[in-house]
Amino acid sequence: xxxxxxxxxxxxxxxxxxxxxxxxxxxxxxxxxxxxxxxxxxxxxxxxxxxxxxxxxxxxxxxxxxxxxxxxxxxxxxxxxxxxxxxxxxxxxxxxxxxxxxxxxxxxxxxxxxxxxxxxxxxxxxxxxxxxxxxxxxxxxxxxxxxxxxxxxxxxxxxxxxxxxxxxxxxxxxxxxxxxxxxxxxxxxxxxxxxxxxxxxxxxxxxxxxxxxxxxxxxxxxxxxxxxxxxxxxxxxxxxxxxxxxxxxxxxxxxxxxxxxxxxxxxxxxxxxxxxxxxxxxxxxxxxx
Numbered sequence: 001x002x003x004x005x006x007x008x009x010x011x012x013x014x015x016x017x018x019x020x021x022x023x024x025x026x027x028x029x030x031x032x033x034x035x036x037x038x039x040x041x042x043x044x045x046x047x048x049x050x051x052x053x054x055x056x057x058x059x060x061x062x063x064x065x066x067x068x069x070x071x072x073x074x075x076x077x078x079x080x081x082x083x084x085x086x087x088x089x090x091x092x093x094x095x096x097x098x099x100x101x102x103x104x105x106x107x108x109x110x111x112x113x114x115x116x117x118x119x120x121x122x123x124x125x126x127x128x129x130x131x132x133x134x135x136x137x138x139x140x141x142x143x144x145x146x147x148x149x150x151x152x153x154x155x156x157x158x159x160x161x162x163x164x165x166x167x168x169x170x171x172x173x174x175x176x177x178x179x180x181x182x183x184x185x186x187x188x189x190x191x192x193x194x195x196x197x198x199x200x201x202x203x204x205x206x207x208x209x210x211x212x213x214x215x216x217x218x219x220x221x222x223x224x225x226x227x228x229x230x231x232x233x234x235x236x237x238x239x240x241x242x243x244x245x246x247x248x249x250x251x252x253x254x255x256x257x258x259x260x261x262x263x264x265x266x267x268x269x270x271x272x273x274x275x276x277x278x279x280x281x282x283x284x285x286x287x288x289x
Contacts, residue, residue, distance in 0.1 A: 006286040008047045008069045011035050014077030014111045016054040016088055026218040031075035034206040038274050053095060054079060054088040060095050066102045070286040074108030074115055076204065080166065081114045081124050093119050103195030105281035107274065110164050113189055113200035120193035122172035126165060131226055132183045134216060135264065136162040136203050139187045145178035149280040150190060150199045153272045158263040160203030161212050167202065197281060205273045209264060213242035
C-alpha cells in the first residue's frame with residue numbers, strides 16, 4: 001500500500017439527497033465541506049473523499065476496500081436512526097458495523113455519535129427535552145473524559161455548536177462516556193467494538209459561528225413552531241447577530257449579549273477533538289501501528 005493510500009480519509013455525509021439540495025437552495029453549507037476544510041489545514045497530505053451514504057443508488061466501500069483508509073468521518077444527518085425500515089439508514093448502520101469489523105478508526109458528530117452507539121448495540125431515541133440548538137451550554141468532561149486522548153486539551157467545561165432532536169439513551173457494550181450535559185446526557189463517547197474505535201460527539205466541533213447562523217436561519221419554521229421564537233422574523237434577527245459576531249469576534253457587546261466565548265469562537269479550542277482524532281488514531285493507523 002502506498003503512502004497516499006494509507007493517508008486516505010473518507011467523509012460520510014449522512015444527509016439524504018433532498019436535504020442536501022435544500023441546503024443549496026437556502027445557502028446552508030454542507031458539513032462534509034467543513035470537515036474537509038479542517039483536514040486541508042491540519043492534514044494537508046491526506047487524500048480526502050466524500051461519500052453520500054444515504055443515497056441508495058451509490059455503492060459503498062466494503063471489506064478490503066475499507067481497510068485501505070486511515071480513517072472515516074461521519075457528518076450529521078436529518079434522518080432518524082431508530083426507524084429501522086428506512087434503507088437510507090440501515091445501509092449506514094451496516095457500513096459502520098463493517099468498519100468496526102475491519103478496525104479503521106472513525107470520528108463523527110451528531111448523527112455520528114448516534115451511529116457509533118447503534119452500530120455497536122446501543123439505543124437512540126427522541127430527546128424528551130426537545131431540540132437542543134445553536135449552542136450546547138456547559139458540556140462537562142467525565143472522569144474518563146479527563147483521561148481520554150479525544151478530550152485532551154479541552155476545558156473541563158465548555159460550550160459547543162449543536163442542532164439535534166434525538167440522543168443516545170443507552171450506551172453499547174464497549175462504550176465510555178467522555179462528556180455530558182444537562183440537556184443531553186451523552187455529549188461525547190468512545191466506542192470500542194470488534195476491532196474498531198469510534199470517537200464521537202453529539203455537538204459539532206466542525207462548525208463555525210457563520211455556518212451555524214445560516215443553519216439557524218434556514219430552520220426558522222421549526223424553531224418557531226417549537227416555541228423558541230414567537231415569529232420567524234425573530235430567527236433572522238438572531239441569526240444576523242451571530243453573523244455579525246462571526247465577522248467581528250472581538251466585539252465585547254455581542255459576546256456578552258449572545259453569551260459566546262472563546263470556546264465557540266477560537267478554532268484551536270473548538271476543533272481540538274478533531275486534531276486529537278487525527279493525531280492519536282488516524283496517523284498511527286496510517287503508519288501501521
